[in-house]
Amino acid sequence: IHVQLLTNSKAYCSCKSLYAPNEPNSNVCPVCMGEPGALPVPNRKVIELAAKTALALNCKISDSLKWDRKNYFYPDTPKNYQITQYDNPIGSNGTVQLPFGGKVGIQRLHMEEDSAKMNHQNSESSSGSLSGSLYSLIDFNRAGIPLAEIVSEPDITSGLSAAEYGKELQRILRYIGASDGNMAEGSMRLDVNVSIREKGSNELRNKVELKNLNSFRAVQESTDHEIIRQAKLYEEGQRVRQETRLWDDKAKVSKIMRVKEGESDYRYFPEPDIPAMKLPKEVVKKWKSELSELPSEKRSRYKAEFGLSDADIEILTDDKDLSSYFESTVEFGSDPKEVSKWLLGDVSGYINSNRIQVKDLRLTPERLSELIVLIKSKKISGKIAKELLPELLNGSFDGTVAELVREKGMELITDEKVIETFAREVIGKNSNKVSEYRSGKTKLLGFFAGQTLAVSNNRADPE
Amino acid sequence: KGLRIGVIKEAFQAKNLSNEVASAVKESTDAMERKLGAEIVDVSLTDLKAKCAAYYINALSEASANLARYDGVRYGKRGVGSTSMKVASRRIRSEEFGDEVRQRILVGTFSLSAGYSDKYYNKAMAIRRNLSQEFKKIFSGVDVLVCPSSPTTAYKLGDYFKKGVKSYEDDLLTVPASLAGLPAISLPCGTDQAGMPIGLQIIGN
Numbered sequence: 001i002h003v004q005l006l007t008n009s010k011a012y013c014s015c016k017s018l019y020a021p022n023e024p025n026s027n028v029c030p031v032c033m034g035e036p037g038a039l040p041v042p043n044r045k046v047i048e049l050a051a052k053t054a055l056a057l058n059c060k061i062s063d064s065l066k067w068d069r070k071n072y073f074y075p076d077t078p079k080n081y082q083i084t085q086y087d088n089p090i091g092s093n094g095t096v097q098l099p100f101g102g103k104v105g106i107q108r109l110h111m112e113e114d115s116a117k118m119n120h121q122n123s124e125s126s127s128g129s130l131s132g133s134l135y136s137l138i139d140f141n142r143a144g145i146p147l148a149e150i151v152s153e154p155d156i157t158s159g160l161s162a163a164e165y166g167k168e169l170q171r172i173l174r175y176i177g178a179s180d181g182n183m184a185e186g187s188m189r190l191d192v193n194v195s196i197r198e199k200g201s202n203e204l205r206n207k208v209e210l211k212n213l214n215s216f217r218a219v220q221e222s223t224d225h226e227i228i229r230q231a232k233l234y235e236e237g238q239r240v241r242q243e244t245r246l247w248d249d250k251a252k253v254s255k256i257m258r259v260k261e262g263e264s265d266y267r268y269f270p271e272p273d274i275p276a277m278k279l280p281k282e283v284v285k286k287w288k289s290e291l292s293e294l295p296s297e298k299r300s301r302y303k304a305e306f307g308l309s310d311a312d313i314e315i316l317t318d319d320k321d322l323s324s325y326f327e328s329t330v331e332f333g334s335d336p337k338e339v340s341k342w343l344l345g346d347v348s349g350y351i352n353s354n355r356i357q358v359k360d361l362r363l364t365p366e367r368l369s370e371l372i373v374l375i376k377s378k379k380i381s382g383k384i385a386k387e388l389l390p391e392l393l394n395g396s397f398d399g400t401v402a403e404l405v406r407e408k409g410m411e412l413i414t415d416e417k418v419i420e421t422f423a424r425e426v427i428g429k430n431s432n433k434v435s436e437y438r439s440g441k442t443k444l445l446g447f448f449a450g451q452t453l454a455v456s457n458n459r460a461d462p463e
Numbered sequence: 464k465g466l467r468i469g470v471i472k473e474a475f476q477a478k479n480l481s482n483e484v485a486s487a488v489k490e491s492t493d494a495m496e497r498k499l500g501a502e503i504v505d506v507s508l509t510d511l512k513a514k515c516a517a518y519y520i521n522a523l524s525e526a527s528a529n530l531a532r533y534d535g536v537r538y539g540k541r542g543v544g545s546t547s548m549k550v551a552s553r554r555i556r557s558e559e560f561g562d563e564v565r566q567r568i569l570v571g572t573f574s575l576s577a578g579y580s581d582k583y584y585n586k587a588m589a590i591r592r593n594l595s596q597e598f599k600k601i602f603s604g605v606d607v608l609v610c611p612s613s614p615t616t617a618y619k620l621g622d623y624f625k626k627g628v629k630s631y632e633d634d635l636l637t638v639p640a641s642l643a644g645l646p647a648i649s650l651p652c653g654t655d656q657a658g659m660p661i662g663l664q665i666i667g668n
Contacts, residue, residue: 034532069528071575075548080531138536267575269584272525 001150001169003179004114004187005049011113011146012040012083019185024139032144034078039273042067046111046146047090049178051279052287053148054091054109056172056294061284062090067111067271072264075136076115078143084112086268090279096152096168097296099314104165105153116143142186148178154195159223163216166190171295175320183214190219194226196234206242210254213247222247222254229254298323306336315344321358325365332369339372346386350393362395370401384410426451464500468492469605471508474636480614487653487661488611495609506601506608508639513590515635518642520574520587527571530564563624591642598643602668610636612649612662640666 010017013031020026030038047065054061068086094106120133130136150169156162170181170188181188195207210226213219230240245254270276293301298317302308308316317323322343329339347368351358371392374380379402380388388404391397397404405411413419427434433447470492475485495501508514535541535551540559545551560568574583601608614633623630640647645666652663 033537035538036532071528071531073531073534073548073552075536078532078537079528080534081528265577267528267572267577267580269524269528269575269580 001152001166001191002114002147002189003053003150003169003173003181005046005053005146005148006177006179007043007045007049007146009043009045010144011043011046011111012144013038015144017145018141019187020141024137024141026141028140028143032078033140034080040083040271042274043146047279048287049146050090050109050111050148051284052176052291053150053173053178054094055284055288055291056176056178057091057094057096057106057109057150059091059094059106059109061279062088062092063279063281064088064276065090065279066276067274068268069271070112070266070268072266074115075138076118076143078116078140082113082115083271083274084149085110088276096165096172098161098164098168099296099299100164100310102161102164104155104161107151107153109148109150112147112149114142114145114147116140156223159220159225159227162192162223163220166216166219168295171318175293175295176291183216192219192223192226194223194230195240196227196230206240208240208242209244211244211246211257212249214249218247218249221252225252226254292320306330306340308337308340312340312344316340319358325358325361328365329369329372332366332373334369334372335376338376339368342368342372346389347393350389361393363392367392367401374401374405378412378414380405380410380412384412466501466607467504467605468495468501469504469506469601469608471608471610471636472505473508473511474610477511477614477635479632480611481616481655483655484611484614484616484661487655488609488663491652491663492609504605506605508597508601508608511635511639512632514594514642515632515638517587517590517594518634518638519570519631520583521591521642523567523571524574524584524587525571527568527575530560530568533560594639595643598639598645598668606668608666610664610666612636612664616655616657616659616661636664640664 004017007017009015010027010032013029015029015032016027018027031040042065051061066085066088067083069081070084070086071081073080089108089110091109092107094109096104096106098104117139118130119137119139120128120130120135121137122134152165156165173179173181173188179187183190190213192210192213193207194210195205197203197205208226208230210222213222226245233240244257246257247254295317299313302313302317303310315322316326326336326339326343329343330336347361347363351361371380371385371388375382375385384405388401388408388410391404392401397407430451474480475489492503496503533539533556534548535545535555536548539555541551542554542558545554557565573579574587613636618630637647637649639645645668647664647666649662649664651660653661655661
């Protein structure tokens with residue numbers, strides 16, 4: 001998995017590290033263009049975010065920083081080598097806990113620079129692919145943008161867990177602010193390497209690399225498809241070639257991109273322009289203390305402290321802003337289960353239909369908590385709360401919930417005498433139903449209750 | 464005065480060292496001692512030939528990568544009929560790089576390639592690391608080092624290329640300071656019979 005790190009400037013120069021698809025070659029300089037004499041300067045923030053990500057993945061952090069050159073000629077690589085980390089990655093030996101059980105090991109996490117973005121033009125299939133194209137345009141805005149490359153251990157055994165692993169990684173990255181993790185924008189790219197073997201066998205066979213996976217669904221489907229494709233080949237007595245295949249999300253098949261005739265010789269050697277440096281333990285310690293609570297920690301805590309269901313916990317903790325909102329609301333004194341119900345129900349509905357973010361909500365955690373507490377103390381009913389909610393959500397009312405209730409005269413009527421008058425009114429108007437009830441249709445009780453409620457303008461306490 | 468000057472004795476044992484260079488440098492160190500009050504000490508910097516080879520492997524390996532950016536894609540002459548990066552690169556690199564440069568790129572690429580990097584690049588780096596340690600020990604006993612800058616005086620025009628790769632060997636006295644990142648300076652210390660200047664090298668810590 002390659003993720004773009006959220007820094008202001010690029011990995012080795014001070015160009016802005018921005019996703020600006022409509023202004024190609026606007027954030028470039030001699031360094032990231034590979035012009036003669038340009039020298040790289042490592043970006044401190046890159047190291048910090050890479051280390052924090054590695055820490056969030058429970059990796060061991062290297063006590064020294066060393067960069068290497070990976071040499072190959074390609075138009076998207078301005079220097080015709082990439083400054084990366086080869087034999088001393090900043091992070092190694094980590095694990096990721098998946099939300100629904102299971103663990104995936106992290107082999108390594110290292111820092112490197114992104115390549116330029118190529119746009120192949122005038123290909124017959126108009127797929128933008130290299131083959132059949134007449135010429136290519138190159139945008140160097142992306143060249144030099146800092147990346148973290150995360151390699152998992154071969155612990156994943158299905159398309160579903162591959163997708164879950166990707167999702168959890170995205171969640172973690174967003175939680176700690178290391179990356180947007182946006183697959184559509186390219187700030188997170190997943191490639192899956194698949195090989196299969198018979199049960200009980202330890203033999204490692206050829207692996208196939210799957211690329212062009214633009215969604216978690218594509219990750220899942222392509223992985224499962226590849227497992228079956230390889231199984232079929234083995235069953236037919238054929239061998240699986242070591243190759244790279246491109247996933248076609250429309251046709252739901254993979255097509256060969258290139259055959260890997262052995263490994264490419266990248267002639268790795270230490271980057272002479274960036275001297276190796278020590279990464280002091282105190283610095284790593286400080287970064288570790290700055291890490292916010294991670295998704296897996298939050299999930300365990302919610303289960304232990306609030307006793308919410310796994311399904312609810314998964315949604316609440318998926319987005320850091322939502323979980324913060326939830327926690328703030330609970331802190332104001334309302335019942336977590338009720339908060340969860342309202343947040344995942346009406347409030348989420350409002351957020352989705354208005355296409356806003358949690359942070360844009362005009363309803364504050366304090367007000368939501370107030371609303372819930374008012375229900376609990378029987379100042380209002382659940383039904384009344386639902387009526388008040390729209391105004392609270394769109395922020396058109398300035399004061400507290402209690403003030404809104406008073407202004408609208410929506411206080412809950414619990415005085416039995418008052419309710420009795422309503423009931424008598426209903427009974428008076430529905431004498432025929434009364435005789436039906438008396439003759440055995442006890443279900444009509446619901447009808448009477450509903451009518452009473454209606455007469456009271458929904459202000460009577462249903463109980 | 465009182466400065467401890469280490470004279471690298473292996474420099475005077477070099478096969479290609481000219482007598483005139485040797486005596487001019489010896490005269491200078493004698494003068495430093497007798498007339499200027501320095502303390503002259505013999506020091507040993509072992510296996511200068513191996514260090515010179517290590518330098519060339521290291522430098523050429525780095526150069527092969529440093530020069531890779533000259534591919535005609537973002538700047539430079541593309542040449543007539545360049546329809547792809549492959550074509551443009553081959554053309555510009557074959558036509559615009561000089562012979563010596565192309566030789567160095569080839570040797571550097573070879574030294575880094577799979578199956579050879581251990582024998583060449585990694586070995587050169589090991590020699591380089593040891594040299595750093597060697598210098599550290601030497602400088603615990605002296606303040607500066609002195610030796611000839613070059614085993615000979617300047618080449619006549621065209622002679623360098625006649626020697627081919629062998630001319631790399633003439634750098635063996637200036638290469639150690641480069642490998643270790645030490646400051647060094649070359650000063651004139653007389654002329655030979657033909658009137659060509661002779662160089663004296665001082666290496667600092």
